[in-house]
Every structure is written in structure tokens, then in C-alpha cells.
Amino acid sequence: MRWRGNRQSSNIEDRRGMRAARTGGFGRGGGMLRLLPVAFKFLGVKGTLVVATIVIGYGLFTGNLSQMLGGGSFQDHQTTHPNRPVKQSEEERELVQFMSAVLADTEDTWDTLFKKMGGNYIQPRLVLFRQSVNSGCGFGSSQMGPFYCPVDQKVYIDLSFYEDLKRRYNAPGDFAQAYVVAHEIGHHVQTLTGISKKVRDAKKGLTQVKANELSVRQELQADCFAGIWAHHANRSRQILEAGDIEEGLTAASAIGDDRLQKNSRGYVTPDSFTHGSSKQRVQWFKIGLEKGTLKACDTLSVKSL
Numbered sequence: 001m002r003w004r005g006n007r008q009s010s011n012i013e014d015r016r017g018m019r020a021a022r023t024g025g026f027g028r029g030g031g032m033l034r035l036l037p038v039a040f041k042f043l044g045v046k047g048t049l050v051v052a053t054i055v056i057g058y059g060l061f062t063g064n065l066s067q068m069l070g071g072g073s074f075q076d077h078q079t080t081h082p083n084r085p086v087k088q089s090e091e092e093r094e095l096v097q098f099m100s101a102v103l104a105d106t107e108d109t110w111d112t113l114f115k116k117m118g119g120n121y122i123q124p125r126l127v128l129f130r131q132s133v134n135s136g137c138g139f140g141s142s143q144m145g146p147f148y149c150p151v152d153q154k155v156y157i158d159l160s161f162y163e164d165l166k167r168r169y170n171a172p173g174d175f176a177q178a179y180v181v182a183h184e185i186g187h188h189v190q191t192l193t194g195i196s197k198k199v200r201d202a203k204k205g206l207t208q209v210k211a212n213e214l215s216v217r218q219e220l221q222a223d224c225f226a227g228i229w230a231h232h233a234n235r236s237r238q239i240l241e242a243g244d245i246e247e248g249l250t251a252a253s254a255i256g257d258d259r260l261q262k263n264s265r266g267y268v269t270p271d272s273f274t275h276g277s278s279k280q281r282v283q284w285f286k287i288g289l290e291k292g293t294l295k296a297c298d299t300l301s302v303k304s305l
Contacts, residue, residue, distance in 0.1 A: 001174045002239045008097065009104035013127040013154070017086045020132040020139060095159055095177075099126065102178045105239065106185045109232045113294075114192075124188045125154045126181070133158075146180055148187040150196060155184040165251065173247030175240070179226055179285070180251070186225030190218065199300070217299040219275040220284040223252060224297035227288020235292075245289070252281040280305050 088096070103126050114121035127133060133140045136152030146157045157180070165180070166172040190196045199218045203211045230248065234240045275281070284305075288297055299305065 001178060001241055001244050002237075003098055003101040003105075003174070006101045006237070006239075007104045007108070008100035009107060009123075009126070011103060011107070011123050011125045012096075012100050013125055014086060014096070015127055015129045015133060016088070016159075018129070018133075020129070020134040092159060095162065096128065098174060098177065099128070099157070099159075099181065102181050103185075105233050105237070106182060106229050109229050109236075110185070110189060112236075113228075113232065117294075119192075122153065122192060124148075124185065125152075127154050127156045129156060129158055130160070131158065146184055148184045148191075150187075150191045153188060153191065155181070155188070157181075157184075169251075171247070171251040171253075173243070173250075175244035175247040176251035179230075179248040182226035182229045183222050185229070186222030189225050190222065193294075195221070195300070214300075216276045216280075217305065220280055220305060221297050221299040223276075223281050224284040224288035224299065225294075227285045227290075228292055228294070228297065229288075231289050231292035248285060248289075249282050252285045253278040276305065 107121070107123050111121040111123075127135070129140075129142075131142050133156055135147075135149045135154065135156055137147075137149035140147060140156055142158035142160060145161055146155065148155050161180070162177055165176060187196070190199075196218070199214050203214055206214070226248075230240070230245075276284070284297070284299065291297075
């Protein structure tokens with residue numbers, strides 16, 4: 001992927017020298033991880049083994065937990081230890097520069113698209129952290145994978161996730177890394193356009209299976225929006241190199257619900273899908289990449305995914 005020399009975003013918050021912690025036990029309030037049993041009770045998923053699997057597996061590219069619980073802000077007894085100097089390898093330093101360039105490219109792309117639609121794109125911030133972080137949606141952990149919080153409109157990423165993406169999910173490459181950012185930015189676009197609220201409202205009173213179907217549609221749309229970014233960024237700035245698209249498709253395929261379930265417990269339960277199958281994630285990323293329009297990404301209306 002061609003990114004060196006490109007503009008870098010100023011919307012990066014580097015909290016890698018800070019350590020978030022929770023205090024006060026299980027009384028009033030609750031952060032993301034503490035509320036996982038509540039979240040999955042809401043979604044109709046039972047069993048601590050399943051919950052642990054979803055935290056580690058489905059946490060990848062989730063968008064955010066607060067959307068699943070209705071979009072509220074979770075208050076917690078949290079403390080943040082003072083900022084410490086960030087020690088990083090040369091490889092990590094370059095990865096931060098890459099992330100900043102990718103974020104800047106998403107800003108340029110979506111700013112242009114929003115203006116064409118007669119609107120203004122509010123740029124989100126990308127927070128880099130290690131192990132744990134305090135977000136507007138509560139306490140977050142690196143085990144959750146990258147996530148987007150609509151309350152503070154920020155994307156949170158522990159850079160160690162990319163080692164997992166490469167080694168555990170066999171999805172290496174810089175464009176695979178860019179796809180991760182673009183997917184989470186897709187959730188931000190859903191927030192700005194009111195799609196996320198529409199999905200939350202539509203879930204009220206639904207059965208577990210029906211609510212999960214809406215979650216799948218929302219996640220696949222974020223994949224499609226990631227494709228839209230790649231489509232326009234490449235047309236305007238020729239960012240793609242040979243093999244980049246394959247890297248993105250590999251990443252999309254690696255984190256399909258069916259593959260994650262099969263790898264973690266040996267069988268697949270389609271009714272519990274919340275993000276879509278590997279085939280669906282690849283398909284909708286490709287649709288966004290090929291069509292480049294929000295209309296083409298209307299996963300909420302199509303009869304068949």
C-alpha cells in the first residue's frame with residue numbers, strides 16, 4: 001500500500017504510556033468487560049465459555065459494545081495512572097505513522113463524500129493504547145480487539161492486535177491493517193448518518209435471532225463502507241499496490257463468525273452470528289470496493305445478504 005509521504009492525521013491520541021484501571025468492585029456502574037454477561041444476556045447468548053470466546057474472537061472489529069446495549073454511556077469507578085514515556089520499537093514507530101496516514105486518508109475520503117451529500121464529516125479520533133483503556137463507553141481491554149465508541153466518537157486500538165491478525169488469523173500485510181481502521185471508521189459513518197440509532201431502535205422487542213440478524217447487517221455495512229474508502233482513495237490517490245486487495249479480503253475472511261466459531265469450539269451456530277460469515281464479509285467489502293456508493297451498501301434493506 002502506498003502511504004509514505006502522505007498526509008498524517010492530527011486526530012491521534014497516544015495513550016500507550018498510560019494505564020487504565022478499575023476500582024470499587026462490582027457495585028454502582030460497570031465498564032465494558034464487566035457488563036459482558038449483561039450484554040450477552042441481552043443478546044440471548046449464555047454460558048461463560050461462549051462469552052469468553054466472543055470477547056476474544058468477536059471483539060475483533062466489533063464496532064462497539066454500547067451499540068449492542070442501546071448506545072448509553074457506561075459509568076465505572078475508573079482511574080488512569082499518570083502518563084509514562086512511550087517505549088516503542090522502530091517497527092511500532094512506523095506502524096503508528098502508517099495508522100496516522102490511513103486515518104488521514106479516511107478523513108479526506110469521507111469529508112469529500114459527505115460534502116457531496118450536502119453534509120459535514122465530523123472527524124473521529126483514534127486512540128492508541130496498551131492492555132487497557134478508559135473510553136466514553138466504559139473500560140476497554142486489548143482482548144476485545146479494536147472497537148469504536150459512539151459516545152465519544154473515538155476508535156480504540158491496541159497495536160498488539162496486528163500481531164494477532166498476522167500470526168493467529170494468518171492475515172498479514174499493511175492493507176489488512178488499513179482495513180481494520182476503515183471498518184471501525186465505517187461504524188463512525190453509521191453514527192453520523194443515523195444508521196446506528198435506526199438499528200438500535202429496530203432491535204427493541206425483537207427476539208435474539210432477529211436482533212442478531214440486524215447486528216450482522218450493520219457489521220456487513222461497515223465492511224462495505226471500508227470498501228468505499230478503498231475505492232475512492234485509490235481513484236484519487238492511487239494507494240493500492242499489487243496484492244493489497246487480497247490482503248483486505250484475507251482479513252475480512254479471517255474474522256467471519258463461522259470461522260471464529262469453528263476454530264474456537266469446533267462447530268458453528270448461524271443464529272448466534274453477529275458479524276456475518278467469512279463469505280459475507282468478503283462479499284460486502286468487495287461491493288463497497290467495486291461500487292463506491294453508500295446506496296450499494298444498503299445491507300439493512302436487501303432481502304438476502
